[in-house]
Amino acid sequence: MSSATAKPHKGMRSLPLRVGTRQSPLALWQTRHFLDIVSRFCPVLRGAKAFEEHAIATTGDRVQDRPLADIGGKGLFAKEIHEALLDRRVDFAVHSLKDLETELPPGIVLACTLKREDARDVLVVPEGTETGDAASPFGCFPAGAVIGTASLRRQAQLLAARPDLQCVTIRGNVQTRLAKIAAGEVAGSLLALAGLRRLGLEEKAAVVLDPEAMVPAAGQGIVGVTVREEDTELHELLSGIEDREAAAVSKAERGLLAALDGSCRTPIGGHARLLPDGTLHLTGLVARADGSFLLKRSVRGAAADAARIGRELGEELRADSPADIFG
Numbered sequence: 577m578s579s580a581t582a583k584p585h586k587g588m589r590s591l592p593l594r595v596g597t598r599q600s601p602l603a604l605w606q607t608r609h610f611l612d613i614v615s616r617f618c619p620v621l622r623g624a625k626a627f628e629e630h631a632i633a634t635t636g637d638r639v640q641d642r643p644l645a646d647i648g649g650k651g652l653f654a655k656e657i658h659e660a661l662l663d664r665r666v667d668f669a670v671h672s673l674k675d676l677e678t679e680l681p682p683g684i685v686l687a688c689t690l691k692r693e694d695a696r697d698v699l700v701v702p703e704g705t706e707t708g709d710a711a712s713p714f715g716c717f718p719a720g721a722v723i724g725t726a727s728l729r730r731q732a733q734l735l736a737a738r739p740d741l742q743c744v745t746i747r748g749n750v751q752t753r754l755a756k757i758a759a760g761e762v763a764g765s766l767l768a769l770a771g772l773r774r775l776g777l778e779e780k781a782a783v784v785l786d787p788e789a790m791v792p793a794a795g796q797g798i799v800g801v802t803v804r805e806e807d808t809e810l811h812e813l814l815s816g817i818e819d820r821e822a823a824a825v826s827k828a829e830r831g832l833l834a835a836l837d838g839s840c841r842t843p844i845g846g847h848a849r850l851l852p853d854g855t856l857h858l859t860g861l862v863a864r865a866d867g868s869f870l871l872k873r874s875v876r877g878a879a880a881d882a883a884r885i886g887r888e889l890g891e892e893l894r895a896d897s898p899a900d901i902f903g
């Protein structure tokens with residue numbers, strides 16, 4: 577991207593701009609990656625004094641012993657960051673899009689999405705475990721093996737394929753979870769490839785799962801940046817680094833999620849991609865956490881209609897699911 581296309585920012589507020597982020601190593605990596613992109617785009621924002629990082633502990637970070645669904649509510653990884661934004665303690669905030677609720681608090685908007693890292697989930701197993709291939713990725717586990725995951729979406733899809741397996745909650749940041757797997761606390765776990773890759777830990781992935789067989793979370797692998805709605809200056813600047821493909825696929829996936837309007841206990845998956853001819857392909861999934869019900873459907877349409885395609889598929893899946901799924 578040429579810096580000549582960046583808007584001049586002579587009259588802009590005083591620096592540093594304060595960026596809100598979670599404290600995990602992955603969140604900090606993503607925040608620095610984003611700041612690197614902005615400063616390359618906007619020459620005024622080069623140099624050590626342009627930004628100030630505000631690492632904020634969120635409810636999702638603090639409560640480590642329970643599945644997120646048991647804490648209740650959505651947006652557990654963003655609440656305190658939204659508050660900092662609305663209180664003007666930070667000017668903008670960097671999120672993993674998949675942890676960002678579809679309906680943001682009044683006054684906060686999603687200003688841009690960055691180019692997607694791989695959206696797929698991977699299987700991680702303790703060293704020495706023989707794994708199968710991508711065609712039967714869970715074939716390596718003996719009957720009754722214990723798999724650690726805190727994600728009902730991953731649990732539901734795993735149990736639908738292998739009802740004999742047991743799922744237990746493992747939480748914590750990526751490194752914590754890898755340590756628990758290495759220690760043999762569980763026979764295996766499922767993680768986002770994006771997180772591993774960003775942390776330089778891709779070699780921990782034993783098998784990369786086909787996104788049609790293990791449908792990823794809406795927004796997985798995409799970094800999103802929020803600002804105050806009234807801050808049109810910053811919003812405009814950030815729009816300049818929007819990745820158009822990420823914007824289209826995230827609109828489809830988040831449209832799907834919004835229309836499904838599941839509770840935090842509803843396993844939901846959404847994965848969109850642009851096909852070589854430019855059309856958008858979206859797969860949506862709704863399931864019961866124990867894997868006893870699983871509905872998956874795919875649609876195609878114009879990328880310009882991404883949000884509508886997502887909403888319509890979400891409404892369709894909802895209409896065709898038993899009522900208890902959304903209870």
Ligand SMILES: NCc1[nH]cc(CCC(=O)O)c1CC(=O)O
Nearest residue numbers: 672674767768770771796797798
């Ligand atoms: N829920 C935690 C979380 N939020 C974002 C990522 C990975 C990075 C991404 O999806 O962009 C992860 C870790 C994981 O699910 O393995």
